[in-house]
Amino acid sequence: MKPILIIGGGIAGLQAASILHTKRIDFILFEKQAYIGGRVSSIVKDGFILDRGFQVLQTSYPEVQRSLDLAELDLHFFESGAMVKDQLFFNPLRRPFDLFSSDILTFKDVFSLAKIWFRLQGNVPALDGNKQTTQELINSYAFSDRFKNEFLVPFFQGVFLQESLTQPASLFFYYLQQFLYGDAAIPAGGMQAITDQMASSLPADKLKLNQEIVAISPTSVTLKSGEIIEGGAVILAVDLRVAAKLLGVKSPETLGSRTFYFSAKSSVNQPGLLRLVGEEHLLHFTCLTDVNPDLAPKGKALYSATSLKNSSETEIKAALERHLPGKKLTFLQSFDLPHSLQLVDDYGAIKKAAEGIVLAGDYLEFPSLQGALESGRKAADEILAKT
Secondary structure, rough: OOEEEEOOOHHHHHHHHHHHHHOOOOEEEOOOOOEEOOOEEEEEEEEEEEEOOOEEEEOOHHHHHHOOOOOOOOOOOOOOOEEEOOEEEEEOOHHHHHOOOOOOOOOOHHHHHHHHHHHHHOOOOOOOOOOHHHHHHHHHOOOOOOHHHHHHHHHHHHHOOOOOOOOOHHHHHHHHHHHHEEEHEEEOOOOHHHHHHHHOOHHHHHHEOOOOOOEEEEEEEOOOOOOOOOOOOEEEEHHHHHHHHHHHOOOEEEEEEEEEEEEOOOOOOOOOOOEOOOOOOOOOEEHHHHHHHHHHOOOOOEEEEEEEEOOOHHHHHHHHHHHHHOOOEEHHHHHEEHHHHHHHOOOOOHHOOOOOOOOOOOHHHHOHHHHHHHHHHHHHHHHHHHO
């Protein structure tokens, strides 16, 4: 049998390759970039490990538990909660006695949160077909304006990378269940460690980097050089925008963000929490070395800041310094991610155009590491069912 041709070396493509390899199905994986992992990757600069955009590993995702060796990743965990304007707000299931340690939460908020908690018991599907948006759902509960506007809305704007929160309400419940009952973590070596672990069991000669695909068919790919490679089947495991381009359909709207990294002198460790801001240029920031000291050289602190605007380094630095008075920040690197996530849709035009081609990517499930891993598994299973 000819090898299965996998286009895209992100998490979905690596998952498909890993499963095919364990079943002794030959494959070739093509990746346009000089590195694998796509968005789940990191660079090293001046001794700092910088992920390509602010990311965390949610340990309670079923496919994460099924596909990754979490112990080998040497995970460092965030505190379950957030900091809102210098006030700590912890996960009430983990630290119930701290529930009212911040005046951001009222009894009205607790009552609404209790109603949501009951909804989270049992199986919570990420997508249930309900057209209600997350913003509509939040507005339907009797939350205080302060808790809603200073915590809940900014937090989920960071999750969805979207100010208007038009993503389905079912995703709100699904992600909230993951946050409440799971852990958010960063591997000791940054998010690149996830990619490296997945790739470590694959034959190196089957991973073709710096190989751009310009045309595809159900059984072949055409490289930018003009070379045509035949295969037994094709798995298209690229992001939504690239998939649309290769299939000749209009590129759907995607959600973008910018991540900025700054260094500073290390100080007394604070709780490893996300700090919600919700300002024009600064959505949230965190001191990553409070979570994972391995991300920076000794004696240094590493800060990550996220913006949903086309903000500049100067604007972000000024915003950070207002929240970190007296802290001298040095700019390290920024990552412009115009296609970080996608809106939930059925993407019927892409599926129709891909007839005969196996698709993979989190846009087929829902935007998350879980969605990427699950879609890669389904793509491999579809191939295996035909062999």
